[in-house]
Amino acid sequence: MTYTDTTSSLTAHPGWLRRAEAWLDSKGKGAWIAAMVLGFIFFWPVGLALLFYMIWSKRMFGCSKRKHANHFKSGFSAMRPSGNSAFDSYKEETLRRLEDEQQQFEEFLKRLRDARDKAEFDQFMEDRATKAKTVETEDA
Numbered sequence: 001m002t003y004t005d006t007t008s009s010l011t012a013h014p015g016w017l018r019r020a021e022a023w024l025d026s027k028g029k030g031a032w033i034a035a036m037v038l039g040f041i042f043f044w045p046v047g048l049a050l051l052f053y054m055i056w057s058k059r060m061f062g063c064s065k066r067k068h069a070n071h072f073k074s075g076f077s078a079m080r081p082s083g084n085s086a087f088d089s090y091k092e093e094t095l096r097r098l099e100d101e102q103q104q105f106e107e108f109l110k111r112l113r114d115a116r117d118k119a120e121f122d123q124f125m126e127d128r129a130t131k132a133k134t135v136e137t138e139d140a
Contacts (some may be wrong), residue, residue, distance in 0.1 A: 024031045032054055040047030081088050 024035060032050070034051040034055065036047050039045070039050045082091075
C-alpha cells in the first residue's frame with residue numbers, strides 16, 4: 001500500500017460518526033438542531049446526547065463551520081507530505097512497517113482466538129464423552 005493509497009483510504013472512510021458530523025457541519029446549525037429534535041422525538045437519549053455534544057463542542061453558540069471543518073481535516077495532517085523528501089520517505093517506510101506489524105499482530109490474535117476456541121471445543125467434547133460414559137455405566 002502506497003502513501004497515496006493510505007491517505008485516500010483514511011480520508012474516504014473516516015467512520016460513520018465523523019462523516020455524519022462533517023455532513024451536519026456542512027448543512028449548518030439548523031441541521032444540528034433538527035437532528036437533536038429528531039433524536040428527542042424518536043429516542044430521547046439520542047437527543048440528549050446530541051444536545052450535550054452541541055454544547056460541549058460549542059456548536060450551539062455560534063461557532064463557525066470553517067473552524068470545525070479545519071479541525072476535522074487536521075486529524076489527517078500526519079498523512080500530508082512535509083516537503084522534506086528524506087523525512088517523507090522515512091515516514092512512508094515507518095508507516096508501512098507499522099501497518100505490517102499491525103497485520104501480523106492481528107493474525108497472531110486470530111491464531112490465539114482459534115487456539116482458545118479449539119481448546120474450549122475439545123474440553124466440551126471431552127466433557128460430553130465423560131457424561132455419556134457415566135450415563136452408560138449407570139444404566140448398566
